[in-house]
Amino acid sequence: MDDGQKDCTRLLSELQELRRLHAESQAAQSAFRVAEAALRESEMRFRSVAHSAVDAIISINCSDEIIFWNPAAEAIFGYSEAEVLGKPATILMPEQYRPEHSRGVKRYLTTGVPALIGRTAEVMGLRKDGGAFPIELSLSTWTTQQGTFFTGIIRDISDRKEAERNVQQRTEEARQRTQELESLIQMVAHDLKSPIISIVGFAGFLRKALNGMPLDEKTLLVLSQLSSLSKTVEHFLKDLLDGLAVEHSEPELNPVQLDEHAREVVQQHKAVCEEKGITLDVDVAESLPPVRGDKRRLAQVLDNLVTNAIRHMGEKPLPTIRIQVSVDRGSVITRVSDNGTGIPPEYCNRVFDRFFRVPGTSGQGTGLGLFIVKKIVESHGGSIWVESELDRGTAFVFSLPAVDAPVAPG
Ligand SMILES: Nc1ncnc2c1ncn2[C@@H]1O[C@H](COP(=O)(O)OP(=O)(O)O)[C@@H](O)[C@H]1O
Numbered sequence: 132m133d134d135g136q137k138d139c140t141r142l143l144s145e146l147q148e149l150r151r152l153h154a155e156s157q158a159a160q161s162a163f164r165v166a167e168a169a170l171r172e173s174e175m176r177f178r179s180v181a182h183s184a185v186d187a188i189i190s191i192n193c194s195d196e197i198i199f200w201n202p203a204a205e206a207i208f209g210y211s212e213a214e215v216l217g218k219p220a221t222i223l224m225p226e227q228y229r230p231e232h233s234r235g236v237k238r239y240l241t242t243g244v245p246a247l248i249g250r251t252a253e254v255m256g257l258r259k260d261g262g263a264f265p266i267e268l269s270l271s272t273w274t275t276q277q278g279t280f281f282t283g284i285i286r287d288i289s290d291r292k293e294a295e296r297n298v299q300q301r302t303e304e305a306r307q308r309t310q311e312l313e314s315l316i317q318m319v320a321h322d323l324k325s326p327i328i329s330i331v332g333f334a335g336f337l338r339k340a341l342n343g344m345p346l347d348e349k350t351l352l353v354l355s356q357l358s359s360l361s362k363t364v365e366h367f368l369k370d371l372l373d374g375l376a377v378e379h380s381e382p383e384l385n386p387v388q389l390d391e392h393a394r395e396v397v398q399q400h401k402a403v404c405e406e407k408g409i410t411l412d413v414d415v416a417e418s419l420p421p422v423r424g425d426k427r428r429l430a431q432v433l434d435n436l437v438t439n440a441i442r443h444m445g446e447k448p449l450p451t452i453r454i455q456v457s458v459d460r461g462s463v464i465t466r467v468s469d470n471g472t473g474i475p476p477e478y479c480n481r482v483f484d485r486f487f488r489v490p491g492t493s494g495q496g497t498g499l500g501l502f503i504v505k506k507i508v509e510s511h512g513g514s515i516w517v518e519s520e521l522d523r524g525t526a527f528v529f530s531l532p533a534v535d536a537p538v539a540p541g
Pocket residue numbers: 439440443444469471472473474482487488489490492495496497498499500501502525
């Protein structure tokens with residue numbers, strides 16, 4: 132091959148290379164145009180969303196300058212886009228939040244550890260007119276060749292906060308009013324208690340004093356009603372005061388031996404039971420562990436259950452009430468059972484309701500007793516339930532967690 136031929140071959144191969152490069156460049160240009168169009172479209176889509184959003188959408192660059200500001204941001208903060216672009220984001224927050232904001236941006240840029248990114252925070256914003264207002268802020272971040280950017284979506288929550296404050300205020304007012312009312316009820320009930328106790332005593336005295344005297348039927352009826360109605364009022368006031376005390380003060384927890392209380396309650400009710408021919412006995416497991424409880428309130432529970440058993444005994448040939456105290460898997464179980472009237476099954480789950488009495492129940496009573504009993508047992512971390520069979524009898528059973536602590540002397 133002579134030199135001319137060689138040159139010709141080289142030129143041809145260079146031409147081929149040039150053609151290939153040209154084709155590649157055209158492909159690259161067209162890919163670039165597609166990417167550019169997609170980018171423009173995505174930008175347009177973002178702008179259109181941002182434009183119509185009700186929330187402020189604000190972006191800043193890594194120098195903390197505002198680079199994007201939507202119309203909602205203008206409506207919320209009062210600045211036009213021209214006024215804020217290029218300004219530091221700190222103009223949008225009250226003075227005291229600025230150092231923390233700058234620290235947060237710096238921390239993220241150096242460590243990449245987000246404090247606020249990806250979650251919603253309630254902070255304060257500052258309007259152009261200088262007014263501070265509560266905002267809900269959710270922050271996201273993205274990084275390009277030009278650096279890291281932050282976008283905040285901001286909602287003005289002034290109305291919501293105001294509504295929350297109003298609800299809180301009204302709740303507090305209602306709480307105070309209830310408290311005042313309850314104090315008043317407590318005062319009245321307390322002041323009425325002594326005269327009522329005296330009336331109960333006087334009625335008893337009159338009945339005894341006039342016993343055997345020739346009295347007409349009407350006088351006898353008045354005497355008996357005086358006695359029974361005054362006792363009803365006495366019970367009512369006692370239940371009312373107990374109920375208020377249970378709801379408004381925490382129990383004083385100490386180790387308590389329930390068997391001792393069971394025996395005390397038996398002593399207290401002995402006379403009445405003897406008078407009515409009721410056998411009242413106690414059956415206690417050996418080496419019973421103490422429960423953590425309020426002595427006075429737990430005694431109140433036993434007293435209420437035994438009083439109910441006496442009250443609802445009906446006319447039984449061998450009336451019997453039994454208090455059994457046993458241990459079962461870390462709990463002390465107390466069972467107060469009777470062979471009295473029983474409770475119709477449809478009412479069993481209602482007897483613990485406030486003011487509930489089984490329809491047709493006679494005698495004194497407010498329907499508060501078992502409500503108070505349940506509150507007390509539950510405030511000790513225990514539970515109570517009823518097992519009953521109509522005409523055969525009833526058992527109220529409550530379970531309290533046992534403690535290993537030694538019983539405090541006295
Ligand atoms: N041992 C019981 N036997 C039968 N019924 C009972 C017994 N204890 C409670 N009850 C029923 O449950 C109701 C609610 O009892 P309680 O809250 O103590 O109210 P109260 O004794 O003031 O009526 C009673 O009115 C009665 O109908």
